[in-house]
Amino acid sequence: MSSPVSAPSARETPFRFIKPTVPPIDQILQCYLSSFADGMLTNGNVVARLEARVAERLGVSQCVAVSSCTSGLMLVLKALGVKGEVILPSFTFFATGHAVLWNGLEPVFGDCDQGNWTIDPVDVEARITERTKAILAVHLYGNPAHIDELQWIAKRHGLKLIFDAAHAFGSSYRGSPVGGFGDAEVFSLSPTKLLVAGEGGLVCTNDSTLARLIRAARNYGDAGSYDPELLGLNARMTEFNAAMALAGLDLVDHKVKRHNEIAKQYSNLLASTPGIRFQQVEKNDYSAYKDFSVLVSHADFGMSRDAVGEALLNEGIPTKKYFYPPLHLQRLFTAHGAGRQVMLPNTERVSEDVLSLPIYESLPSEAVELIALAIRRLAGAPQRH
Numbered sequence: 001m002s003s004p005v006s007a008p009s010a011r012e013t014p015f016r017f018i019k020p021t022v023p024p025i026d027q028i029l030q031c032y033l034s035s036f037a038d039g040m041l042t043n044g045n046v047v048a049r050l051e052a053r054v055a056e057r058l059g060v061s062q063c064v065a066v067s068s069c070t071s072g073l074m075l076v077l078k079a080l081g082v083k084g085e086v087i088l089p090s091f092t093f094f095a096t097g098h099a100v101l102w103n104g105l106e107p108v109f110g111d112c113d114q115g116n117w118t119i120d121p122v123d124v125e126a127r128i129t130e131r132t133k134a135i136l137a138v139h140l141y142g143n144p145a146h147i148d149e150l151q152w153i154a155k156r157h158g159l160k161l162i163f164d165a166a167h168a169f170g171s172s173y174r175g176s177p178v179g180g181f182g183d184a185e186v187f188s189l190s191p192t193k194l195l196v197a198g199e200g201g202l203v204c205t206n207d208s209t210l211a212r213l214i215r216a217a218r219n220y221g222d223a224g225s226y227d228p229e230l231l232g233l234n235a236r237m238t239e240f241n242a243a244m245a246l247a248g249l250d251l252v253d254h255k256v257k258r259h260n261e262i263a264k265q266y267s268n269l270l271a272s273t274p275g276i277r278f279q280q281v282e283k284n285d286y287s288a289y290k291d292f293s294v295l296v297s298h299a300d301f302g303m304s305r306d307a308v309g310e311a312l313l314n315e316g317i318p319t320k321k322y323f324y325p326p327l328h329l330q331r332l333f334t335a336h337g338a339g340r341q342v343m344l345p346n347t348e349r350v351s352e353d354v355l356s357l358p359i360y361e362s363l364p365s366e367a368v369e370l371i372a373l374a375i376r377r378l379a380g381a382p383q384r385h
Contacts, residue, residue: 015367017318019360020191021255023247031243043219046242051202053249058179060204062211065242066218069166069188069201071235073099076184076203077134078231079213080160087127088136089119090326090339091347096138096164097327101336108132109328111344113146115280120346121149128153134160139168139178141322142194142259142288143281147173147181154182162186165204167290169195170256174284179204189245194255194288197245200237258361259289262368266292266357269372273379275301277353291322295353301379305355311378317371320356 022028035044047065055063066072077086077099086100090109100107111123118140135154137145145163154161161182165171169187171178179185184205189197203214213230216223221232270276275297281287296305303311309319326347328339357371 015358015363016360017320017358018192019362020193020196021251021361022196022244023251027247028240028243031246032240035239035243040239042236042238044239046239046246047237050237050242050246050249053246054179054202054204057249058177058204060180061206062204062208064203064205064211064214064218065237066201066203066214067233067235067237068190068199069164069186070095070099071218071233072186072201072203072214073136073162073164074102075214075217075233075235076162076186076210077103077105077136079210079217080134080162080183082134082160084131084133085129086134086136087119087124087132088327089138089140089347090328090342090344091117091323091351092138092140092164092327093166093323094327094330094332095166096136097333100136101332105133106131107327107333107336107338109326109333109338109342109344109347111346112140112350114346114350116140116143116146116282117279117350118143118145119150121146121153124150125153125157128157128159132157132159134162136162136164137182138164138166139171141279141291141293142167142171143279144168144171144173144178144285144287151182166201167193168288169193169202170252170288172286180206183207184210189241192290194259194290195245195252196248197237197241200241200245255361256288259292259359260287262359262363262365263287263289263292265365265368266294266359266372269369270294270375273301273376275299275379276375289359291320291356292359293322293354293356295350296355297353303378305353308375308378309355312371312374315374317374318358321351321354322356324351324354326351 051063085106087108091112113120163185165185166188168178187202189200217232218235221228221230277295298304333339
């Protein structure tokens with residue numbers, strides 16, 4: 001263990017909550033300049049190269065680059081022809097639910113698993129009705145969902161199964177890369193992710209018909225005949241965004257490895273701290289740890305989650321509450337008739353206690369130790385609220 005680091009004053013900000021690592025600009029430009037010279041600035045050769053590299057890496061037959069994970073989820077639901085109810089977790093980023101509402105679908109919120117905090121398959125099956133047409137699950141923080149159970153439920157009930165894999169580029173499930181499960185998996189390439197395009201998303205699937213429809217849908221639904229075959233969007237990825245992601249692909253393995261090292265360091269340093277619980281990752285799975293979050297039990301720790309976050313900020317340590325409030329308690333979803341009447345006890349317990357700590361590949365081990373020691377010190381603080 002490295003030597004102790006003095007706590008900073010409240011005015012100091014020794015590090016950020018997130019700091020993306022991107023490739024050197026000359027590498028990005030090397031990928032981009034031919035497209036720039038040709039005047040092909042969107043959906044050109046660099047996008048095609050990115051799609052091919054990702055498909056090969058993940059072992060899928062099809063990868064379609066889009067403008068964001070949100071637009072990708074929206075277009076997948078549209079292209080699959082989903083109508084009626086979609087079961088999804090409430091404990092997720094609100095873009096997951098936005099994709100459902102944008103399609104005029106009815107969100108049905110499922111509770112999360114107490115251990116790994118992804119959607120509970122038992123609860124999912126209990127909420128299926130004759131109006132249910134799809135399951136939209138999330139690999140939370142990069143931790144794979146219960147994929148086998150969800151695939152079995154989807155097959156048993158004839159449902160579409162989509163994975164919001166926004167956090168999960170670099171994750172694996174039982175030895176296989178996340179990306180090839182269900183009808184489609186959709187990744188995010190925004191600045192907080194491990195593969196960064198600036199902005200962007202990737203739809204991965206082994207369904208060639210679905211991929212063809214997504215390619216049309218990202219271009220207003222037009223496959224080239226100037227006669228759109230489905231309702232689409234301008235969801236194209238620019239060549240520059242694709243160049244940034246293409247140049248950054250070789251950095252992903254190092255980033256994922258470093259995120260796992262940081263997660264292990266946090267876990268080791270905080271393991272004996274009363275009132276701190278960790279997200280469980282199954283032994284045969286591998287999380288990219290896009291985020292590292294803990295649960296802070298007020299009763300056992302002696303301070304509320306919010307009080308801990310505030311105290312850490314006073315020491316120059318930024319944190320987030322990923323994800324609070326859960327979707328079923330957010331006004332947008334309750335205004336659409338979904339939410340507050342739903343009983344989601346695990347989701348509410350987890351969201352009320354969750355605290356996300358800084359994690360990014362350039363975060364030094366000394367800073368991780370400083371953060372963990374600050375949390376341990378707060379657990380022994382005489383003034384608690």
